[in-house]
Structure formats: structure tokens, C-alpha cells
Amino acid sequence: MTTPTVTARGAAPTAGVPAATRPRHRRPLAQWGFVAPAVLFMLLFFGYPLVRNVVMSFQHYTPKTFFTGEAPLNGFDNWSAVFRDALFGKALWHTLVFTAGSLLGQFCAGLALAVFFTRRFPLNGVLRSLILLPWLVPMVVSGIVWRRILDQDTGVLNSFLDVIGLDGHTPWLTSPHMALLSVILVNIWIGIPFNMVILYGGLQEVPRELYEAAALDGASGWRTFRSVTLPTLRPVITVVLVLGFMSTVKILDLILALTDGGPADATQTLGTLTYQNSFVRLDFGAGAVVGNVLILISAVFAVFYLRANRTEGK
């Protein structure tokens, strides 16, 4: 509420006086001038690649294209080939399970930790910064370290399970039934800090008086959380989930480092399938099709997000 008045007051002496003396028709031009860089940037770095990717999915785009510059249009050939491939259905399913599982795990753990850290206790700050570590480690490094930790015979996790008396022979990454779950668990570990930081920030904004009022009304801890914390936190929750979705649905690096899409395609997602089609098989048309599907999924989600935001604004 205070920011607009501050900028308006600050801007008045400089912008207000010359505007009156300037001819009126210049103003829209100047306005366009300010908008132009943003529009240009969007067209160049978002519009162009997007359109190219859509066009490419209707082209026979192969290594030869790089030499001749010719990529003949082939209608829906790429699309039907990709959709007929059994691997596409699998990859789509894995992507949905991976995204839903990761978001659920990251969000619940992140929220629980955020609520926990709103209490005052010694070493609170130190612990909170330690939990940020997974966020600071590059994704590929995390992937490689976790691959070692989860090794069936020599991994730290199985050795630990052995020591505490549980049979430590879980084939974390080497069984097609376990691999997707393991990859999701690692991704949850990576995503917790991000969720925690944003939600913790959101919790600081919840007015103290609301809690006091709830306490006076005799609300229990759980009731206070449900009726005070969650509703006031809603905008922040939307942001966390949307950003989480965007970075999770396109997952590639973590899976390449952990399992390379294996074993037996058990962790193949739309991201790895695009990569495989475009950069291993060098069939760029097919790669573009899978990429477009990924964009489409994100777009549908973005529409929901915008709608949710609009109703909130009203």
C-alpha cells in the first residue's frame, strides 16, 4: 500500500513539469519506447524458439538439414510416430507420477519444516541455513553423489540399513519397480529447501494478532493452522507449487545423472525422451514433438494459475 505513493511523489518533480510543456502526441511514442525492449526480448528469446519448435515438429529434420538447410514438411508423420511409440505413453505417465510425487513430498516436508522454524529455539538460524545446502549443490553433483549412496552393494544407504538390522539389499536404482520412486525421493530432498524458504517467508507475514485472537477463542494448534495459517498463506502456496511444477515437469539432468532413463526405461520422462530423440537418435522432428507436448502441459497449468490469481485479485 505504501510503495505506489512513494514512487509517485518521487517521480512528480522530474516527470511532471516537462510533460506539460511537451507536445501531447509524443507521449504514446515514449511509452512504446519503454515497452519495446521487453517486447523485443520476448519475441526474440521466447516467441521465435517456440514457433520454430512447433514448425520443426512438422518437418523431416535430420543431420542433413544442417548442411542443406532443407527440412521438408511431412505433415503429422512425426506426431503419429511419437504417439505410436509405446515409450511415449510410459514417459508421459512417469512424468506425471514424478511431478505429482515430487511436489507432494517437497511441499509437505517444506511446510512442516517452515512451521517448525517459526518457533524460537537455540541454533534455529544455523539449522535453517544448513537445510539450504541441497539447494546450493549443483543438480548433477547431487545426482552423482546419490547414485553412489543408493548403490545396491556398496552404497551408504544399504550399508546403514544393514548395520541397524534391516536387510540392506534394496535395489534402489537397479530395479525397474524401485527406480522411479528412488528418483522421486532424491528430487524431494533437492526441493525441500526451496519450499521451506518461501513458505517460511510467507509465515512471517501472517499477522500476530490473528494467532492471538485464535488463542483467545480457544482454538487448538491444528485448528489454528487450518483456519489461520493456511488461508493467509494461500498466495504463497500457489507460487511455490507453480514454480515447483515448472522446474519438476521438465526434469532431465537429475535423471540422466542417476539412471540415464533406465533400467529398462523405468525412469524415462518426457524430458529424457526429448533428449534421446534429438541428441542421440538425431531425429530433431520427433524431439520437437515431445518438447511441444511438454510446453502444452505447462501452458495448461499456466492458464489455471492465471485464473486462480485473477479470482484472488478480485
Added chain:
Amino acid sequence: MSKRFNRRSRRAVIPLAVVCALLAGAALTGCGRQRDGSVYTVLNSSTDETYHRWDAEAMARCGERLGVTVEQQSVPAAQVMTKALRMASSKSLPDIVQFDASEMPVFAEAGGLTDLRTLGLDTDGVPRGIVNFGSYKGTYYGAARSVNTLALFYNKDLLHQAGLKVPTTWAELRETARKLTRGKRYGLALSAGGAEDGVFQFTPFMWSNGGDETRLDGPRVVEALDYWKGLLKDGSLSKSTVGWTQADVNDQFMAGNAAMMINGPWQVETLNTEKSLHWGIARIPVPRPGAKSVAPLGGAVLTVPDTGDERRERMAGKIVGCLTSEREQLTYARHSWTVPANEKAAAVWRGQVPQLDALADQVAAARSRTARLGAGWPAVSLALQSAFQAALTGQSSQAALQRAQQRATSGN
């Protein structure tokens, strides 16, 4: 508050703009840089410090002899192809590209390479298998400096303690591996990872058994895969095999977690750092006594891209000729523990590196992965990876390979 911020940000704008302009300028001049007449570039994957240094030294020697400067540009192995393709579309191809031999056909098929014979390179003294290794559809596009293959590495001490001989047939390998498996140690380690590594390791079993990549669901291929499954069922192979690269396999062998391994000579450099490890090397066992052990040929080839500049292409041909001369082959082969491509050089090398003698025999009978399928290899390789991983994690070999054959032929 806002005023102070404004002033400060305006003060920052000018230096920032200057930096941006400089960066943009540098980027643009980088793109449009004119080729220096006497500087020749090689695109390769020598990102390791040692390989980069050995290549730099060889290029310096050849450059001096030919009166030019030869520079190398190294990118990770998996990026050589895409980098070269991008350079082709922006008409900025380097003078020489070093491709992994299994990737070369794709670039040749796209029309990007020059016939080395027209540039004056001959293939005298190069065994036919290695000429084919660098050829696509009968045209010689790639000259190899050295080649590698796979062999059976074994821990001499462990075999000796158990009173076992080095296995030569599949039955012996299975028996020996079973006997050497004890506690945390497996009898054998190999890579069945979901990438080219795993396929490379499967080929000697498939080929020695008479199987073929053109018919993945053929009975010989199924038999070979069943043999792998048998090793896993015996407990002689770790269940992690499906997640291991060839480097992982080497780690396991060095750590004493495996008594034998299938691997390539490029690991010798690392193996030799472990002084207490006494290892030996033998040909990969064959299905039946007396059968031929057919292993895959691996390694890189030097190619000259078609840039349309004949004068430069001819000089590039000379540089390739110098880098693949007998002397340079020997130096490179000794550094990288691989076998020189040239017959005479290989004979000298055998005398210098007697411990890898078995490897030279294996190379002589080795086969190129792309000889049959050419540019169609990547699709078949992907299908095969998925198939042996499915079979090793529970499915029947027959069903997995049938699906792989369908995927490979449907172009998906």
C-alpha cells in the same frame, strides 16, 4: 529512500552499459572471426588433461613439420556430433573433426565429410577391418590413430589362490565366476548400463555366438542374453550391473569387489595406479571351444569435413596423414594404452607393451559396430539397451528382444 536508490542506480548504469557493449562486441567478433590462413583447427573430445596435452604435443610436431599452426578445440565426447552439426549450419566447420567411429557414419550420411583418398591419404599397411572401421558405404572418411576393443581382465592373485585357470569358454567363465564369488566379492563385473557402454559390452557375446544386430530377436542373440541372465542368476554378477558404466566396472575391479571384468585397455592407466593389484588380460571367452572370439572395435577416427575450401582441405589431409603416421600412432598408442591402427606400428607396439599382447590378437579379429547398419546404428543401439536391461531385471530375453527389433525397425 527512493531518491537515493535512483541516484545510485543511475551511477551504475554507465559502467554497466559499457560492460554490456564490450561483452556484446566480443561475442560478435568471436562469431565473425576470419580464419587465419595458417591456423588449422581440430575439434575433438580430448577434455581430459592428459589426452589434451598428448594431442597438443602431437599437433605441435605435425604443425612444425608442415609449416602451419594446429589448434585443438575439445568438447565432451557426447557433444562432438551436435557441436559439429551446429558448426555446419553456421558454415564454420573446423578443418578436422575427430569422431567416435560409431558416430562417423551419421555425419558422412549427411554429406559432411571428404573422401580421404582424394586428399592423398592411402590405406597401405592398415588392416582391412580398420579401414572398414573408418569407412562408410565403401568410402574411406576416417583415419584411425589407434583402436581399442574389449578383453577379459582378471585378478591373478585371486585366480591363483582358488587354483583356477583363465577361462576360455562361456561354460568355463560361468564356472570360474561362480567359484570366485565370495562374500561381498563378485566373480565377474561388466557394464549393462543404459548407454552405449552397455551395448559395446554386449556385442562380443552376441557376435561370438553368431548373432547379429540386423536381427535382434534371432535365436543367437537371445542365447547370448540368456547367458548374461544366467551369470546374474548365479550371483556371479552384481544386480547393479544394469546401472554401471565401464568406468564403474573398473572401480569395482580395482576395489577388489570383482575378481574378473570385461573392460577396455583405456582403463590400464588407472589400473596401474593400484600397485598391489596384479591383473592379467585374456580374450573374451567364446560360446564353444574353438569358436572365434569376435569383439567390437572402438576408438576415434580423424575426418576432414567438407568445407568447400580445397586448399585448406588438402592441408587438413596432410595433417591427418602426419597424425596417423607410424611414429605418431606409436606415441599415441603407448600413451593411451590402445593398439596402433597400422600393422607395422602394431607389431612394434607388441614388443613394447607385452602385457597387452592378448589385446592385439583380439583387435585383429574385431568388428565395427556400424559396418552393417551405418547411420542406422543409434536407433538399434537404443532399442538393444532397453532390451537387455529389461531382460536382466526380470523379463524373458525373447520377449524383450522381440520388442527391441520392432522398435528398431519402426524407426522409433
